[in-house]
Every structure is written in structure tokens, then in C-alpha cells.
Amino acid sequence: MTGTGIGAPVRRKEDQRFITGQGRYTDDLARPGQTHAAFVRSPHAHARIRSIDTSAASAMPGVVAILTGDDLAADKIGGLICGWMIHSKDGTPMKAGPHPALAQGKVRYVGDHVAVVIAETFAQARDAAERVEVDYEPLAAVVDTAKAKGAGAVVHDEAPDNLVYEWHLGEKDATEAAFARAAHVTRLDITNNRLIPNPIETRAAIGEYDAGTGGYTLWTTSQNPHVARLVLSAFIGIAPEHQLRVIAPDVGGGFGSKIFIYAEETVCVWAAKKVGRPVKWTSDRTEAFLADAHGRDHVTHAELAVDENAKIIGLRVHTTANLGAYLSTFSSSVPTYLYAPLLSGQYDIPAIYAEVDGVYTNTAPVDAYRGAGRPEATYVVERLVEVTARQLGMDPAKFRKKNYIKRFPHQTPVIMNYDVGDYAASLEKAMEIADVKGFGKRKRESAKRGKLRGLGYSSYIEACGIAPSQAVGSLGAGVGLWESAEVRVNPTGSIEVLTGSHSHGQGHETTFAQLVSDRLGVSIDTVNIVHGDTDKVQFGMGTYGSRSGAVGMSAITKAIDKVIAKGKKVAAYALEASEGDIEFADGRFKVAGTDRSLAFGEVALQAYVAHKFSGQDLEPGLKEGAFYDPTNFTFPAGVHICEVEIDPDTGITKIERFTAVDDFGVVINPMIVEGQVHGGIAQGVGQALMEGAIYDESGQLVTASYQDYQMPRAGDLPSFQVGMTSTPCPSNPLGIKGCGEAGAIAAPPAVINAVTDAIGHEEIAMPATPQAVWRAVQRARPAMAAE
Amino acid sequence: MAIVSMTVNGKPVTADIDPRTLLVQFLREHLRLTGTHVGCDTSQCGACVVHMNGAAVKACTVLALQADGGDVVTIEGLANGAELHPMQAAFREHHGLQCGYCTPGMIMTAVDMANRLGPDLSEETIRSELEGNICRCTGYHNIVRAVESGARAMAGQPMREAAE
The missing domain is CATH 3.30.365.10 (Aldehyde oxidase/xanthine dehydrogenase, molybdopterin binding domain)
Structure with a gap:
């Protein structure tokens, strides 16, 4: 397979839709009967909320609902979570304050989400959001990184010194001994400046509830839709995992900022049931600056x-x-x-x-x-x-x-x-x-x-x-960090690869297809990479930390190996040879030392028609899955x-x-x-x-x-x-x-x-x-x- | 409400709209032409660039009513049926896109650049002319190659293949 295998600079399969304006990003989608959400955000860095008056806003044209933190609490919707437990050097767990999806009693940064206005049009939602009257009691704010510890202003009562943890790693005594015998010591004070990720596509979400099935769907700008579903189900409690489908369609860049489970997406899926209609939100750039994780x-x-x-x-x-x-x-x-x-x-x-x-x-x-x-x-x-x-x-x-x-x-x-x-x-x-x-x-x-x-x-x-999941688990991670893959060979020999990785610019639809083309000897045009939908892909950890190649493609490789192994069994029956004599190379299953062989697609067809073997001896079909955990x-x-x-x-x-x-x-x-x-x-x-x-x-x-x-x-x-x-x-x-x-x-x-x-x-x-x-x-x- | 009429990608359209509707909203929400994107709302990023009466404009900063009677071309109207516009083909050939979100605006800006300045664009010119288009993925390296190559191809010169 020269030209499309491993190592070839194959032009990207996904480009056709992007260069012709046919990409489908979350904000491009419109659901029947959808409403639009606008968030009321805190203008203060730190304030107590005395009261929220929604009466004037509720009377504005087109307003469907206005929801606050009290409504979240009444529905017993949990707060946003941090999925990695860090222990301080004295052994105590990190001091985490609550993180409600809509503020409850207090706001803690400019842009903090206080209420959501849902209306017939986006303009009406925004107009009404400006009429929500929040009575704030401003508090002293702490902003400077170096001065936060022990500052007068306390962000969370759970961390009275604003210290979440005092963590350490390495060997203190050995290091001190090394410095004691040093011939030269260099000392630097270093600031690593605060950045704002700024993918050009801002975050967006559409939440939808189906009263007939009791199922929810969330379309969202996510790098890891399965993790979003897990967190929204198991921790935030929106819906049971099997009743929540998360779809991350084309995503316009992430750079990390679309890993996280944020308040706005959570609110959209929760509010969809409350208003009985789909709820759509698209961040504007100012909101992205204020409320995307920095x-x-x-x-x-x-x-x-x-x-x-x-x-x-x-x-x-x-x-x-x-x-x-x-x-x-x-x-x-x-x-x-x-x-x-x-x-x-x-x-x-x-x-x-x-x-x-x-x-x-x-x-x-x-x-x-x-x-x-x-x-x-x-x-x-x-x-x-x-x-x-x-x-x-x-x-x-x-x-x-x-x-x-x-x-x-x-x-x-x-x-x-x-x-x-x-x-x-x-x-x-x-x-x-x-x-x-x-x-x-x-x-x-x-x-x-x-x-x-x-x-x-x-x-x-x-x-x-x-x-490696065991390693990160021992360090406090709340999840394993393996990856999954499923290789589905169709009766005609074309292939769907379902991956738990997610592409938001990295070109997986091309590189993953190159791997399949290389290993199975099939044309890259007959391989389709499926990702970003929890109803299609069983589970996956998503894309970040440069893991999709090393972990995601390794999972695909494992599944391909299983497909080849199964294909050898099918080919053995079809070629009337023993399984041990079947070799697979250049896209053909061959009886060693003979000129008898079958193309990959022919074996796929044999696997599905199942005419050459008994169902008692071999299961029909050609579909294999794998989970790969790095070592x-x-x-x-x-x-x-x-x-x-x-x-x-x-x-x-x-x-x-x-x-x-x-x-x-x-x-x-x-x-x-x-x-x-x-x-x-x-x-x-x-x-x-x-x-x-x-x-x-x-x-x-x-x-x-x-x-x-x-x-x-x-x-x-x-x-x-x-x-x-x-x-x-x-x-x-x-x-x-x-x-x-x-x-x-x-x-x-x-x-x-x-x-x-x-x-x-x-x-x-x-x-x-x-x-x-x-x-x-x-x-x-x-x-x-x-x- | 107000009546607006214009030609979009060669087809006449008329609609009754809220007068504050922006051209980009009109294209995306009324005509469902979602290839034109919104990246910043402040006329900085250029994801929303379309051609209006033959010139590149940022559709987030033009009211739909300002386009009344005008001729608008969007990314969806650039290809000739199944045949890609040379600038579209150049972006694919030179890997001038990753997530694809800024791409429609980049391509519309690049076509306008070649229309105004001709087929021989220096790297300096291209970089300067792209001042109003932000890409977060590519570092612009391959976008510059694509625009250079696409501008030549628009003038009928053979597309230079990307170095490998």
C-alpha cells in the first residue's frame, strides 16, 4: 500500500467538508423547536448574592424560563467536579469548595454563572438576561497568584488560607545535600504567564430531552464526550448513563479547554427537560475569555x-x-x-x-x-x-x-x-x-x-x-486512561473503525485510516473513522495529552490483530487448509507455500455468509474490539x-x-x-x-x-x-x-x-x-x- | 421587521427579518448556510468573511439590511459544482487547515487577496494581508503556502505540489 500507509503524507480525508463549508459544528445544528439560552454572569470578582429578582426579565418578549441555583438545588443536581485527588505533604486531602453550575449564595469570579434565561430567540434571551436584577454584596477579592496564600479575602470557607494543597515530590534531603556541596548555584524567579486557550470555535451546547423514552441528548464542543457523559451521569446526576447520549460533532479546536465539564453545557441538558424543548447555547468570544478554563x-x-x-x-x-x-x-x-x-x-x-x-x-x-x-x-x-x-x-x-x-x-x-x-x-x-x-x-x-x-x-x-491506568490511579486520578477501539468489517470488505479518541483538528480520519490501510492492505477510501458519539462508540477517554496516536491507535492495532486472527480462521475453512498454514500479507490470506489465497474482502464476505463453516465451530461475522492500556x-x-x-x-x-x-x-x-x-x-x-x-x-x-x-x-x-x-x-x-x-x-x-x-x-x-x-x-x- | 432581498451564491433570496439581524446571522440562521462561522463578534478573527459585491467583508459586522440588493458569495458558493475552487484545492494540498473552523474565512480572504493583488504573492504580502484572520491551529505556515499556491492556480498556472 504505497502512498497511503504508515509514513505517507496523505492529504486529509476530512478536508473536503471543511473547505466547502460543509463541516458540522455544534452551533451549525438546529433542533426542531429549540430555545436559546443566555447566562446572567457575575460582574463582580467576589460577592455575596443577596437576592435575584427575575420578575422584570420574565415579562420580556419570548422568555420561556429563567432558572437559578435554587432550581438546581431543588432538582438535586450536583456540582461540577474535579477528577484528580491530590494530597498535601502532610497527607491531608486537597481542600475543594463546592462548584455549583449556577451560583448558590456567592459568586467567585467575573463571569461566574448566576442564572440562565431561556427564550424563543437568542436576541430575546440576551435582552431578558440584562433585565435580571441581582443584588450583590461585593466582597474583597484576591487575584494575585503570589499573594493568594493567607490573603484577607477567602474564596472558599473550606480553604481558609486559599490553599487547596501544599504538595511535594522528590527527595528533599538528598537535594539539600546536593546544594550544600555545589560549586555553583543558579537562582531564578520565574513567572509562567496566564493564558487563555482561544480555540476559534467557542464552546456551544444543545440539550434535548425525549419525554417518550426519558432519554437526553447533549450535542457539545467536547474533546471527550464519554467522560462528559460519565461525569454528567455519575456525579452531577442529570440522567443515568444509559439514558444520556453525548455527541461531539466537528469541533473547532480545543487545546485542552474542551476537555472539561463546564456549567453551561450542564445547564443546557438539565434545562431541556424543565422547559420541554431543546435548549441551545453558544458562547460569544467575551464569555470564552471570561469563563473558559485558563x-x-x-x-x-x-x-x-x-x-x-x-x-x-x-x-x-x-x-x-x-x-x-x-x-x-x-x-x-x-x-x-x-x-x-x-x-x-x-x-x-x-x-x-x-x-x-x-x-x-x-x-x-x-x-x-x-x-x-x-x-x-x-x-x-x-x-x-x-x-x-x-x-x-x-x-x-x-x-x-x-x-x-x-x-x-x-x-x-x-x-x-x-x-x-x-x-x-x-x-x-x-x-x-x-x-x-x-x-x-x-x-x-x-x-x-x-x-x-x-x-x-x-x-x-x-x-x-x-x-497507564494503574499508575495514574495510584497518583489520584479518578479514571483510567486506556483507550478503546472497534474494527467493524462489513460483508463488502469496507471498514468502520470506532474509536474513543476524538478529533478536533488532528486529522484522525486520515491517520487512523492510514493505519488500517497499512495493516489490512485495503484502500484508505474504504475505511471510515467513527468518533464523538456515545451511542456509536462504546467508551473512550478522548483526546488530550498527545495520546490519540500512542494510546488510541494502539487500541486500533490490537483490534486489527484480532480481525486478522479471526480472518485466518475463516480463510482456513474457505481455502480448506489448516488455520496454522494461513498467512496474511499485502491484503491477502494465503495458504503458505501455495498460490491459493483470498483477498481480505473475500474473507469478509465468507465471514458473513458463513457457508463454509459451521456456526458451532466458528461464529459468523468479522468485528473485533480492543481496550489498550499503555504500559x-x-x-x-x-x-x-x-x-x-x-x-x-x-x-x-x-x-x-x-x-x-x-x-x-x-x-x-x-x-x-x-x-x-x-x-x-x-x-x-x-x-x-x-x-x-x-x-x-x-x-x-x-x-x-x-x-x-x-x-x-x-x-x-x-x-x-x-x-x-x-x-x-x-x-x-x-x-x-x-x-x-x-x-x-x-x-x-x-x-x-x-x-x-x-x-x-x-x-x-x-x-x-x-x-x-x-x-x-x-x-x-x-x-x-x-x- | 424589515424586508431584505439579495443574491446569495447566485440565487435570489428575500426574507422578512428583525432589522438588527447581522449578515452572518441571516446567512447561518435564515438560509442555513452554516459554512460562514462566527469566531469573535468583534470583527477581529475573520472566520465570517464572505464576499459582498465582489469584495471581502466580515459578515459579523455588516447588517443584513446593508446587503440589500447586493450580491453575496459564501464558502458554499465558491466551488463550481463538484470542482473545487483552486484556492480550496490549495488549502487541502498544503494542509492549510486543521480544525477547519477559520478555514472558510481564510479561503474567502485569500480569494479576495488574489483577485486584488494578482497571482504572484510574496510571503510578506500574504502574512500582512492575513492580518484580519486568526487561526489557532496551524501557526499559519501552511496557510501561507496554500495562499501562494492557490493564487497562482487561480491565474491558470499549475498548482505547486506541497514539498514532502
């Missing part, structure tokens, strides 16, 4: 110890992570188990100790955003490593190479067991593509024009293929190099070159993989130079539109130079590591290391906007913060 927002003090030979001997961090006003679905795990286990980076570091305080503030909930914890870890490690090399007067590439892990498997002091890698190979290839040798000349040329040029490296590693995380790694030129008069940073060399193991479709890298880099560059969610002291979100929150645009970015190396992953049958988050993880430190190289000191925080860079350039070069 990302990052860490304040960290980090230290790196090296011995007299420039060998890293210890690393320690103290991080305060802002979790926002409520614990979102996976929020607790992001700054803990998705963060600290990556603090070894690509380096052999014998002692690591991390402390993380998770804090409540009066800001939007913070949860996973592309990379989720791993970008924060990589930023800490790669800034420390870069600054250490500079302080030691060593070439940053040489310092990295010296400290790279070179023997595998490698057990780090922070949980992870790296299976395979060749970090120096990626570094060397990246340096070659980036023409690091020519940098000095380019820097001198820039200087002649009065410009500052800088070069920055980032050696990143991430843990993907999330995740380890996967460890994509690579080196990104950024070269910038800064205009000291304007502070504008121009990215002159951006080179990425990644080791994703086996690549199914290089065109799609490169596209994932491009997109990740853009988000990483956005974090480094442009993006930042800003709340003022009172808790108002200042950056709540595209005029105020700078999204990377085409003119802000260069074309990227992308290369690859490959050490196949040994822990899954395909050798895949995952590629979805690499760019967003690797890019921020590469960019900031380049900016600091250009300006000659380390005193700049993300986002390095023109104003920030201009100020940094103007400032006298400060003394290096070193011992």
Missing part, C-alpha cells in the same frame, strides 16, 4: 546546583499555582503530576525536590492548556540551564550536551522512567538546520544596523501517551532553536529563524505531524511574546477580547524549519510517541533564551511584549543573580 499561571522560585565540573547535581523549585475560583475537571493534576515529574528535563539530575502550593483566587478556573504542566516544567528547566551555562561562561549547547541523559532506560528522581531517546542527535541536527555556525556573523551584521540579535535553545521532554508514558523530546532580532528603539522582537527538531518515534503522517508542530510553536511564541491574561486588582479581566489579548497573527510569525529524528517508542506496538504539544512546550524557553541573549541580561518575563523588551533594553545591565 492555562498556566505559576509563580516559581527555582534553583539549579552544579559541581566543579559543570555537572548538574540538583534542582529544586517552589511553585505557587493559581487554580482560579473553582477546581475545574483536571485542574489539580496539572501543576502537580503533569508538572513536577518533568523537572528532570533531558538531563541526568540525581536529586530533585519540588514543592507546589495550589491556591484559590477570584479568577476563572485554571486547567489544562496545550502541554498542561509540561510547558511550565520545561520553562523552569530550560531557563535554569541556559542561565547556568551563561553564568559559567560555557556554550549553552555544550553545557546541555554534557548533562544530557545518554543511557536508557533512565529512572529520574521524580517518578518517570524514560524508555528511549537520543538527545544529542536532535541537538546536532537542530544546530545544523539553524546554521548556528553562521550566527556570529549574523549578529555582527545586525549590530551594524543597530539591532540586537540573540540565539536561544530549548531541549524539551514531555510525558505523553497518557497514561508506560511515552517521551517525545527534541531541540528547538530560536533566533531573534530586537529593535532597541521600539522593543519589537522579530523571530528571524525558528528551528524545531523533534523525536516523535514512528510518524504515521509527516504532513499532519509537521502541522501539529507548527501550531504548537505558534502558541508557544504567543506565550513568550504576546499573550497574557491580565486581571486588575479588583478582579476584572482586562484582556477579554481580541483587541486586548494578543493572539499570534500571520505577520507575527516566520515560516518554521522543522526536522525530525526517530527513536521508536518501545512501549506501544506502533512505536509512536505523540506530537501534539511539543511546540507549545519547547517554544517559550527557546524564545526567551534568545531574547535574553540579545538584550544581555535575564530580567524579563513573559510575555516579552515590545514595551517590556524596550524597558529591559533601557535598564542598566543588572548584576547577575548568581553565587
Whole structure:
């Protein structure tokens, strides 16, 4: 199957509908008799609700119903949940306050959902929502991450110091001993700026109730519809699992923000029964800024110890992570188990100790955003490593190479067991593509024009293929993280693959079909990938954490193997041979050592007509399912190099070159993989130079539109130079590591290391906007913060 | 209510609408042409770009009544039957889309760009002209390649195949 198998840059099957305007996103759907919902949201960051008066709003034209938190409570609808239990270092469980889908007694951030107005048209719902009168008693708000602990304002009574947990990982004593004998210690105070994910499709939902069957349907913008159904059923209590169908049709990007089970979607499906009609809600962009889960927002003090030979001997961090006003679905795990286990980076570091305080503030909930914890870890490690090399007067590439892990498997002091890698190979290839040798000349040329040029490296590693269920269960996860697949072969030999993964831009309809084409020797055009509907796919954990290839496709592989095994039995009867003599290759079942064979499609037909075998000996049909639970995380790694030129008069940073060399193991479709890298880099560059969610002291979100929150645009970015190396992953049958988050993880430190190289000191925080860079350039070069 | 008439994708349409109806709402909700998307409501992201009287406009910032008597083309009207418009084909060939949500607006902007500026578009020109279209997935790298290639193909020059 040349041209469509594993490794081929097959053009995407799903594109036809997207380029002709035939995609079907949630907001494109209209259900018969549907009503429209608009949410009344808190204008205050923190306030007690004295009363809600809906009388004027109820009299507005077209209003069908107005529902509040009291109605939720009366129906015994549970609150939103956080699905990962974190224990503090003293052994106590995290302190989680309630998270009602409509506020009950108190609001805790600007945009918090207070009531919902349901009307005949969207305009009428909005008009009426403005007439709902809420009497608030404003309270003091806590906004700043670093000042949240023990602040006067208390977000939840359950956490009187605003501390959700004080967690730690690693070996404290061994780390302290390493620092005590260090020849050099680098210390950095690092802020990882708060980001707003901003998929271009905003969230949307349609809830529908069928009074005849008692069943509910929720169409929603979800990365994991089965998890949504499980949470809405088992925890929130909307409907029993078998009576709730969740459909995530075409979804316009997620980047993590559509993993979570939010208030608005919950309310739509609950309200559908109350009003007896479908209820539709589509977020506008301002609501997306206010109420989608945000990302990052860490304040960290980090230290790196090296011995007299420039060998890293210890690393320690103290991080305060802002979790926002409520614990979102996976929020607790992001700054803990998705963060600290990556603090070894690509380096052999014998002692690591991390402390993380998770804090409540009066800001939007913070949860996973592309990379989720791993970008924060990589930023800490790669800034420390870069600054250490500079302080030691060593070439940053040489310092990295010296400290790279070179023997595998490698057990780090922070949980992870790296299976395979060749970090120096990626570094060397990246340096070659980036023409690091020519940098000095380019820097001198820039200087002649009065410009500052800088070069920055980032050696990143991430843990993907999330995740071995037993392992994450022991760390507090509320779910297993395997994946399911079902391969249904039709009598004509065409194939449907049902997967628990969900595509929202990743191209699964193409890459998954490539795998089937490759393994079964059938045309890619006869393979249909089915996902995103709980009535079709039995169960699945969805798509995030670069897991769909390593975990989702491994499940498909397992099911395909079963199909081949069954096909051999069928072929043995049809070819009148013994099963042990049947071989399968190039799409044909063949009797070994003979020219007798049947095509895959012929065997499929035989399986369904069942004329050649007795039903007592073999079940008819050709359909197999599999659940695949990974045995380890996967460890994509690579080196990104950024070269910038800064205009000291304007502070504008121009990215002159951006080179990425990644080791994703086996690549199914290089065109799609490169596209994932491009997109990740853009988000990483956005974090480094442009993006930042800003709340003022009172808790108002200042950056709540595209005029105020700078999204990377085409003119802000260069074309990227992308290369690859490959050490196949040994822990899954395909050798895949995952590629979805690499760019967003690797890019921020590469960019900031380049900016600091250009300006000659380390005193700049993300986002390095023109104003920030201009100020940094103007400032006298400060003394290096070193011992 | 107000009566509005216009030509959409070559077909005459007339409707009685709330005067505050935006062109994008008219297309999506009245005509069920849902290929034109809304991404930001503030005229920034460009997911809603359509052609009105031969020029690209952001349909979230035009009242349907402003299009009265006009000629509107949306993403659904771009292909010639089953034959893709060269710019549509270029976006597929160069992997210029991932989730597909910004894509209709991107393609309509790109066609307008080529109509105005001709077939030989430099990378700098394309990046500058895409100022009003935001994509969160692709990092623009492949969109730039697609627009470059599609503009040439619109002028009858053979489509350049994507490098592999």
C-alpha cells in the first residue's frame, strides 16, 4: 500500500467538508423547536448574592424560563467536579469548595454563572438576561497568584488560607545535600504567564430531552464526550448513563479547554427537560475569555546546583499555582503530576525536590492548556540551564550536551522512567538546520544596523501517551486512561473503525485510516473513522495529552490483530487448509507455500455468509474490539532553536529563524505531524511574546477580547524549519510517541533564551511584549543573580 | 421587521427579518448556510468573511439590511459544482487547515487577496494581508503556502505540489 500507509503524507480525508463549508459544528445544528439560552454572569470578582429578582426579565418578549441555583438545588443536581485527588505533604486531602453550575449564595469570579434565561430567540434571551436584577454584596477579592496564600479575602470557607494543597515530590534531603556541596548555584524567579486557550470555535451546547423514552441528548464542543457523559451521569446526576447520549460533532479546536465539564453545557441538558424543548447555547468570544478554563499561571522560585565540573547535581523549585475560583475537571493534576515529574528535563539530575502550593483566587478556573504542566516544567528547566551555562561562561549547547541523559532506560528522581531517546542527535541536527555556525556573523551584521540579535535553545521532554491506568490511579486520578477501539468489517470488505479518541483538528480520519490501510492492505477510501458519539462508540477517554496516536491507535492495532486472527480462521475453512498454514500479507490470506489465497474482502464476505463453516465451530461475522492500556508514558523530546532580532528603539522582537527538531518515534503522517508542530510553536511564541491574561486588582479581566489579548497573527510569525529524528517508542506496538504539544512546550524557553541573549541580561518575563523588551533594553545591565 | 432581498451564491433570496439581524446571522440562521462561522463578534478573527459585491467583508459586522440588493458569495458558493475552487484545492494540498473552523474565512480572504493583488504573492504580502484572520491551529505556515499556491492556480498556472 504505497502512498497511503504508515509514513505517507496523505492529504486529509476530512478536508473536503471543511473547505466547502460543509463541516458540522455544534452551533451549525438546529433542533426542531429549540430555545436559546443566555447566562446572567457575575460582574463582580467576589460577592455575596443577596437576592435575584427575575420578575422584570420574565415579562420580556419570548422568555420561556429563567432558572437559578435554587432550581438546581431543588432538582438535586450536583456540582461540577474535579477528577484528580491530590494530597498535601502532610497527607491531608486537597481542600475543594463546592462548584455549583449556577451560583448558590456567592459568586467567585467575573463571569461566574448566576442564572440562565431561556427564550424563543437568542436576541430575546440576551435582552431578558440584562433585565435580571441581582443584588450583590461585593466582597474583597484576591487575584494575585503570589499573594493568594493567607490573603484577607477567602474564596472558599473550606480553604481558609486559599490553599487547596501544599504538595511535594522528590527527595528533599538528598537535594539539600546536593546544594550544600555545589560549586555553583543558579537562582531564578520565574513567572509562567496566564493564558487563555482561544480555540476559534467557542464552546456551544444543545440539550434535548425525549419525554417518550426519558432519554437526553447533549450535542457539545467536547474533546471527550464519554467522560462528559460519565461525569454528567455519575456525579452531577442529570440522567443515568444509559439514558444520556453525548455527541461531539466537528469541533473547532480545543487545546485542552474542551476537555472539561463546564456549567453551561450542564445547564443546557438539565434545562431541556424543565422547559420541554431543546435548549441551545453558544458562547460569544467575551464569555470564552471570561469563563473558559485558563492555562498556566505559576509563580516559581527555582534553583539549579552544579559541581566543579559543570555537572548538574540538583534542582529544586517552589511553585505557587493559581487554580482560579473553582477546581475545574483536571485542574489539580496539572501543576502537580503533569508538572513536577518533568523537572528532570533531558538531563541526568540525581536529586530533585519540588514543592507546589495550589491556591484559590477570584479568577476563572485554571486547567489544562496545550502541554498542561509540561510547558511550565520545561520553562523552569530550560531557563535554569541556559542561565547556568551563561553564568559559567560555557556554550549553552555544550553545557546541555554534557548533562544530557545518554543511557536508557533512565529512572529520574521524580517518578518517570524514560524508555528511549537520543538527545544529542536532535541537538546536532537542530544546530545544523539553524546554521548556528553562521550566527556570529549574523549578529555582527545586525549590530551594524543597530539591532540586537540573540540565539536561544530549548531541549524539551514531555510525558505523553497518557497514561497507564494503574499508575495514574495510584497518583489520584479518578479514571483510567486506556483507550478503546472497534474494527467493524462489513460483508463488502469496507471498514468502520470506532474509536474513543476524538478529533478536533488532528486529522484522525486520515491517520487512523492510514493505519488500517497499512495493516489490512485495503484502500484508505474504504475505511471510515467513527468518533464523538456515545451511542456509536462504546467508551473512550478522548483526546488530550498527545495520546490519540500512542494510546488510541494502539487500541486500533490490537483490534486489527484480532480481525486478522479471526480472518485466518475463516480463510482456513474457505481455502480448506489448516488455520496454522494461513498467512496474511499485502491484503491477502494465503495458504503458505501455495498460490491459493483470498483477498481480505473475500474473507469478509465468507465471514458473513458463513457457508463454509459451521456456526458451532466458528461464529459468523468479522468485528473485533480492543481496550489498550499503555504500559508506560511515552517521551517525545527534541531541540528547538530560536533566533531573534530586537529593535532597541521600539522593543519589537522579530523571530528571524525558528528551528524545531523533534523525536516523535514512528510518524504515521509527516504532513499532519509537521502541522501539529507548527501550531504548537505558534502558541508557544504567543506565550513568550504576546499573550497574557491580565486581571486588575479588583478582579476584572482586562484582556477579554481580541483587541486586548494578543493572539499570534500571520505577520507575527516566520515560516518554521522543522526536522525530525526517530527513536521508536518501545512501549506501544506502533512505536509512536505523540506530537501534539511539543511546540507549545519547547517554544517559550527557546524564545526567551534568545531574547535574553540579545538584550544581555535575564530580567524579563513573559510575555516579552515590545514595551517590556524596550524597558529591559533601557535598564542598566543588572548584576547577575548568581553565587 | 424589515424586508431584505439579495443574491446569495447566485440565487435570489428575500426574507422578512428583525432589522438588527447581522449578515452572518441571516446567512447561518435564515438560509442555513452554516459554512460562514462566527469566531469573535468583534470583527477581529475573520472566520465570517464572505464576499459582498465582489469584495471581502466580515459578515459579523455588516447588517443584513446593508446587503440589500447586493450580491453575496459564501464558502458554499465558491466551488463550481463538484470542482473545487483552486484556492480550496490549495488549502487541502498544503494542509492549510486543521480544525477547519477559520478555514472558510481564510479561503474567502485569500480569494479576495488574489483577485486584488494578482497571482504572484510574496510571503510578506500574504502574512500582512492575513492580518484580519486568526487561526489557532496551524501557526499559519501552511496557510501561507496554500495562499501562494492557490493564487497562482487561480491565474491558470499549475498548482505547486506541497514539498514532502
